[in-house]
Amino acid sequence: MPVSPKTKPADSSARQRLIEATAKVMREEGYAAATSRRVATEAGVKQALVYYYFPTMDDLYVEVLRSGAEASLANMRAALTDNDPLRTLWLINSDLRMTGLNTEFMALANHRKAIRAELKAYAERVRDIETAAVTVALRTAGVDVEEYPPVAVSMIIAQIARSLCNESAVGVTLGHEELRAFMKRQLDLFAGPTSDD
């Protein structure tokens, strides 16, 4: 292990660059474009090196998913311990930077066993964290958790936010304003109104 760096070079090894390059290509052109030649060029290395680090392209895809999930989980854990978990949950799942890659992995997971397993594990860890945060928030607000099960509430908030992002990504925005306003009103009811908008 080398000495720990001072400014976080984010491990700029070829392996790391390949992972980031693959994520970029998948985001911008779809998983089918993330070929060994394409990602190698993007990472500034030769094609054969891809197979030195990853036995098959699927292994590389899994690694992209894994590293993205790890970063996302850390971010989520930190954000959901703040003082407004419900709205934070909404905002995190409204992040447009994640939706493209998510869609690619969803499609991939429908057809590749290894990716399906990885995505399932990640999704359930996320759900656990989000549900824990919602449980606290609802209890604090004095909401009846029999009538509003935390896991159901957290899924509705997260999935509706994601749906809006997914649709926006393909240019569909019909009804979005009304739905956003509606969700905001519901969040105000559950978590108390806020000054910002």
Next chain:
Amino acid sequence: MPVSPKTKPADSSARQRLIEATAKVMREEGYAAATSRRVATEAGVKQALVYYYFPTMDDLYVEVLRSGAEASLANMRAALTDNDPLRTLWLINSDLRMTGLNTEFMALANHRKAIRAELKAYAERVRDIETAAVTVALRTAGVDVEEYPPVAVSMIIAQIARSLCNESAVGVTLGHEELRAFMKRQLDLFAGPTSDD
């Protein structure tokens, strides 16, 4: 035009078979597997014939989307004029047969202009129909449409149902039971309880 057939051969021309074969391959193996050779074999014709009917593979994909959308819209229009539009809306969007293809086209639409345009047009027609049905249902139930805008209600019902399907497809089911039960209770509030289930 030939005489109308008695048992609905569903236009078994090569062109039609190619469209169906492409949908099948996309559903089972993803859009990247829907190559000209693959779909030709599946349809029982030779590869070059694909280019007789469709100038490029993208044109074929668009045609798959268009024909699926047309069938789906007809189905939806009929179903949503029945006497329980809210629960019908929920059931239609819970159809597992559609989710796989939907995910593929969502991913494709993120990267191909022609498919994005087609998907957007389809999604907005669906939203219009669903919202119209919800508007009637809410008015009948005496719901305040200022507090519950029909387009927001229809989006929540449709998108939550779809989210559950998408997750099920990749093996994620954590929290699904609770969310289904919760949604059923809300639908009972808006549309009156039913005897079944």
Next chain:
DNA sequence: GTCTATACGACGATAGAC
């Protein structure tokens, strides 16, 4: 650890026979 070189199948697309 990174490279050059190569095997070989599959890709989209076209030309032209029937």
Next chain:
DNA sequence: GTCTATCGTCGTATAGAC
């Protein structure tokens, strides 16, 4: 309308030099 044949490119993956 459907076929055979072919073009040039690109795909995954491996062997082996440095």
